[in-house]
Amino acid sequence: MSFALVALAEPAQVQGQVEDELSRIPSEAPPAPPAAPSGGSRLGKLQRTLYLESATEVEQLRSSLDVPSPSPAPPTIEQRLFADLVLHWIPTRDLTFHLSARGGFRIGEGIPFPTHENIRADFRELYTSWKPFEGAYLDGGRINLKSGVAIGYNPTDFFKTRAVVEPLSIDPAVLREDRLGTLMLRGQFVWGHGSVTAAFAPRVASPPPLYTNTTLPALDPMFGRTNGHHRFLLKGNVDLIEDFSPEALFYEEDGAVRLGINVAQGLGKKIVAYAEWAGGSQPGIAQAALSFGTSTGSLSTAAAGNLATSSATHFQQDASVGLSYANESKMTFWLEYHLHQAGFSRADWRSWFEQGTGPHGQLLSPLLWFERGYAQEEQVPMSKHSLFLRADWTDAFIFNLELTAFANVDLYDGSTLGQVTASYAVTNLWTVSLLSAANLGSRRSEFGSLPSYFSALFAIRHYF
Amino acid sequence: MSRANAFRALPALVIAALSAGAWGQTPAEIVARADEVRNPNEAFRFLSTLTEYVSGKPQAQNVLAIFSKKDPRTGQFRNLVRYVEPPRDAGKAVLLDGRAFWFYDPASKASVRISPQQRLIGQAAVGDVLTVTMSIDYTASLVSTESVQDANKKPRTCWHLDLKAANELSTYARIEYWVEQGSFQPVKAKFYSDSGRLLKILFYRSFDTWLGGLRPTEAILLDAVDSSRVTTLKSSEHRLQQIPEAWFQREYLPRLEAE
Numbered sequence: 001m002s003f004a005l006v007a008l009a010e011p012a013q014v015q016g017q018v019e020d021e022l023s024r025i026p027s028e029a030p031p032a033p034p035a036a037p038s039g040g041s042r043l044g045k046l047q048r049t050l051y052l053e054s055a056t057e058v059e060q061l062r063s064s065l066d067v068p069s070p071s072p073a074p075p076t077i078e079q080r081l082f083a084d085l086v087l088h089w090i091p092t093r094d095l096t097f098h099l100s101a102r103g104g105f106r107i108g109e110g111i112p113f114p115t116h117e118n119i120r121a122d123f124r125e126l127y128t129s130w131k132p133f134e135g136a137y138l139d140g141g142r143i144n145l146k147s148g149v150a151i152g153y154n155p156t157d158f159f160k161t162r163a164v165v166e167p168l169s170i171d172p173a174v175l176r177e178d179r180l181g182t183l184m185l186r187g188q189f190v191w192g193h194g195s196v197t198a199a200f201a202p203r204v205a206s207p208p209p210l211y212t213n214t215t216l217p218a219l220d221p222m223f224g225r226t227n228g229h230h231r232f233l234l235k236g237n238v239d240l241i242e243d244f245s246p247e248a249l250f251y252e253e254d255g256a257v258r259l260g261i262n263v264a265q266g267l268g269k270k271i272v273a274y275a276e277w278a279g280g281s282q283p284g285i286a287q288a289a290l291s292f293g294t295s296t297g298s299l300s301t302a303a304a305g306n307l308a309t310s311s312a313t314h315f316q317q318d319a320s321v322g323l324s325y326a327n328e329s330k331m332t333f334w335l336e337y338h339l340h341q342a343g344f345s346r347a348d349w350r351s352w353f354e355q356g357t358g359p360h361g362q363l364l365s366p367l368l369w370f371e372r373g374y375a376q377e378e379q380v381p382m383s384k385h386s387l388f389l390r391a392d393w394t395d396a397f398i399f400n401l402e403l404t405a406f407a408n409v410d411l412y413d414g415s416t417l418g419q420v421t422a423s424y425a426v427t428n429l430w431t432v433s434l435l436s437a438a439n440l441g442s443r444r445s446e447f448g449s450l451p452s453y454f455s456a457l458f459a460i461r462h463y464f
Numbered sequence: 465m466s467r468a469n470a471f472r473a474l475p476a477l478v479i480a481a482l483s484a485g486a487w488g489q490t491p492a493e494i495v496a497r498a499d500e501v502r503n504p505n506e507a508f509r510f511l512s513t514l515t516e517y518v519s520g521k522p523q524a525q526n527v528l529a530i531f532s533k534k535d536p537r538t539g540q541f542r543n544l545v546r547y548v549e550p551p552r553d554a555g556k557a558v559l560l561d562g563r564a565f566w567f568y569d570p571a572s573k574a575s576v577r578i579s580p581q582q583r584l585i586g587q588a589a590v591g592d593v594l595t596v597t598m599s600i601d602y603t604a605s606l607v608s609t610e611s612v613q614d615a616n617k618k619p620r621t622c623w624h625l626d627l628k629a630a631n632e633l634s635t636y637a638r639i640e641y642w643v644e645q646g647s648f649q650p651v652k653a654k655f656y657s658d659s660g661r662l663l664k665i666l667f668y669r670s671f672d673t674w675l676g677g678l679r680p681t682e683a684i685l686l687d688a689v690d691s692s693r694v695t696t697l698k699s700s701e702h703r704l705q706q707i708p709e710a711w712f713q714r715e716y717l718p719r720l721e722a723e
Contacts, residue, residue: 330585
């Protein structure tokens, strides 16, 4: 009876399709990957990720600026060669050790050679984790503690400040990879319906001044950048209802408190909505920069006094609110609004340009650019309101080619920082990338006033 | 369906119904029995080696450690996936917990929430392909009984089932599913998008005894959109594993080890 049915259900066309499907099945087993699991336990073995990367960057600078940038100007060509190493060792099920570091060599226009400036080493992480009982963890050492659910700007990522040194790209995703951890003790408890984390990072060094391209230390762990203040973080999330688990944060730095909330929620099959908020008492970005400059000795009190800024400290909010959308063609899009209330308003920008181009412009321009350099090191937006757009396309046109593009738009003047990256995994061990970025806008706009107009970077990476 | 086609298909549907009835199984029971063949009931862990072929040539390989545990509330498997190879991806981790999906990248130390659609972009989606409990996520009806060729071109007498998504978040809108009569071994499946587009064709192969049953150890995914693309998934190192509920918290992802 069944065979009679087969005749009914499988006309010749269907039979042809089936044979076509079967002919696509690979007949031979492929060679095993170089480090394929042998079946033995990985406990006690050292897990290593090591790659070597060569990055060549060229930069086109603007011929003139309304507010001249203080020297040194960014190099128009720079070559970097570095090794990036991550070691992870699990001697027992309850104990792990972790090391993450990057070191290498650089030469470029304006960088003296041969000097210590040609050597760069970043000791990102070195810590140990102990699990006293299931769900409980104690970590100690230099740890990269990241918080937040947004893509372009994370107001609740309190340990991001001053943690990035000489990044290869201003892509927020790359900035998160290239950053230093903070020396801290961290305790965490994770259970079936939530988690709670407490971290204390002591002050172990004085905050150093802002670095320029020619004053970067070669082999310094730079604890002053990450541990220049006593800092404490308490955060936790609880599953309030199915699939909804907001995170609340309490952060204190030298007595100043900031609160935060993170929420991410799926909307159907293709959309994720997320929001991140932080608030606390703090001065405006210009006043914070000048206070930092005088406290680190970068600026004299008299010089800082030349800039009229409000010294008022009041409750200021930061937020990232966004959506992601993924389609069936392996493309994902993000749209994010950023609020940084301590940042520049339209009037602040007008004042910034007026002071920089006024009769005392030559005197004030170093101070004005100091404000912007400070915001960059703090990893906060310069403007109060901005928009972030990003698109990723996996297997674009050909297998293993990933295209990424993002734009950061100042909502006051429409100026834009845009970047496009093509990254191709040639094999499991080789990757080549081409990146181009541009600061677009009028001469008196946030991004149009920057010294760099266009840059391109070509990188080759080999994993060992 | 035209009236003529409807009449032509009628005997097939009647015979198929009689055939299923002869085995004493409803379509839902057939799919449930096939689920039991594919995966054990207990929490377990295994390695999956993915090989991606383009035009018949292997182009890339990934090794994933997959931890699976049934959600006592839904009966659906929840998966934790940790990338073991290649070095470029080692340490990445994905939480696939019913409706909540999170991706962790050790390079950025960041966990980001991803949508059901977005999870299909990465290799971690194989965790779902291998462990999806079709009897829960889909409503089955019997189409016919057919002799179909399996991945080794051996004819097998199968129930041909049509599975419709039981809820809006089911990964695929529709699945055609072929299950061998008697053994309840899954032989083949076709996955369709919301728009009715055929996305993937899946063959099960290399049945072997692991964790108390004769189960498939290899799956072959044919990309129906790009006919040059094929992915093979070989599973190994299966073992029962205690998986605490805490592991399904996003904060646990950075601590997930391959062991």
